[in-house]
Amino acid sequence: MTILKCIAVDDEPLALKLVQTFIEQTPFLELTASCDNAVEALTLIREKQPDLVFLDINMPNLTGMELARLLQEQPGAVPKIVFTTAYNHYAIEGYRVNAIDYLLKPFSYEEFLRAANKVLQITEESSNQYQPITADDEFIFLKVEYQWVRISLKDITYIESLKDYVKVHFDDSQKAILSLISLKALEEKLPSSKFMRVHRSYIVSLEKISAISKNSIFIDKAEITVGEQYKETFKAIVDKWIK
Incomplete structure (x- = not known):
């Protein structure tokens, strides 16, 4: 134990x-x-x-x-x-x-x-x-069913929490996968320069954001609401982009 x-x-x-x-x-x-x-x-x-x-x-x-x-x-x-x-x-x-x-x-x-x-x-x-990854790393291994799958960080668009699992979404050419890990645990392993928690149930790739509104983030066809407790932190990032 x-x-x-x-x-x-x-x-x-x-x-x-x-x-x-x-x-x-x-x-x-x-x-x-x-x-x-x-x-x-x-x-x-x-x-x-x-x-x-x-x-x-x-x-x-x-x-x-x-x-x-x-x-x-x-x-x-x-x-x-x-x-x-x-x-x-x-x-x-x-x-x-x-x-x-x-x-x-x-x-x-x-x-x-x-x-x-x-x-x-x-x-x-x-x-x-899981092993820690840094901003310079290009991939991570996640356990999917009975095997470890190598996932390229640049292909991830956003990550969704589904109870004890996370659902990792990719560009249209790749099917989403499920992995048995908490969103918090995975968040700690992702480089903060590339990924951000914006909701209790979502982490997004900053590079994949195509548009933003007052309360939402748009990635391809997905609209993700920014949670109240994450708005101030996300706003600080947005301010850097638009100045």
């Missing part, structure tokens, strides 16, 4: 204790450290190399969001992040730093476990099935 090493960070003693208790009662989580501020957390993360950080956002001196940005900039492996906060307006910022989930205080063990299971699934899919 995969064991995820965890660090808990929260400046509220009761909230920190709750997360520690939830980690300790979850079989696949291991509490390696905890602290009450993001400055100390940065040092602990570098020392302990955890797989997962449960991170409060509103803390003095250095906020959890600022810490997450610092982690994205540092070399080497970056731990998965689940934010814990009493405020509900950080969703877009959380997406920008690739947070896996967002627990709104007060949260139950059921909600905590759901977030932890999401991290576990992504970790196992990443380690067992």
Whole structure:
């Protein structure tokens, strides 16, 4: 069984204790450290190399969001992040730093476990099935039925989530395929310079976009709605194109 090493960070003693208790009662989580501020957390993360950080956002001196940005900039492996906060307006910022989930205080063990299971699934899919790809890579292998299929990145137009599967769409000359992987796990493997998540159910190839409107993206004959939580990020990309 995969064991995820965890660090808990929260400046509220009761909230920190709750997360520690939830980690300790979850079989696949291991509490390696905890602290009450993001400055100390940065040092602990570098020392302990955890797989997962449960991170409060509103803390003095250095906020959890600022810490997450610092982690994205540092070399080497970056731990998965689940934010814990009493405020509900950080969703877009959380997406920008690739947070896996967002627990709104007060949260139950059921909600905590759901977030932890999401991290576990992504970790196992990443380690067992897929290798990271960079902006310079030209292809990826995906498991389709009982074989691994080589897929050229330049042929992908968009990717659609269908429960436990993704449906990868191509130019008209190639039939769409189904692969057993979550959209989030596949998103982490695709180069962000070429692909963007624009909806909870869609990733699009930026190179294949033929037209845009206020709320939609057009790729060939497909119209894909831009989800509310992704509009600001997508708008930043569009602004660069039209200026």
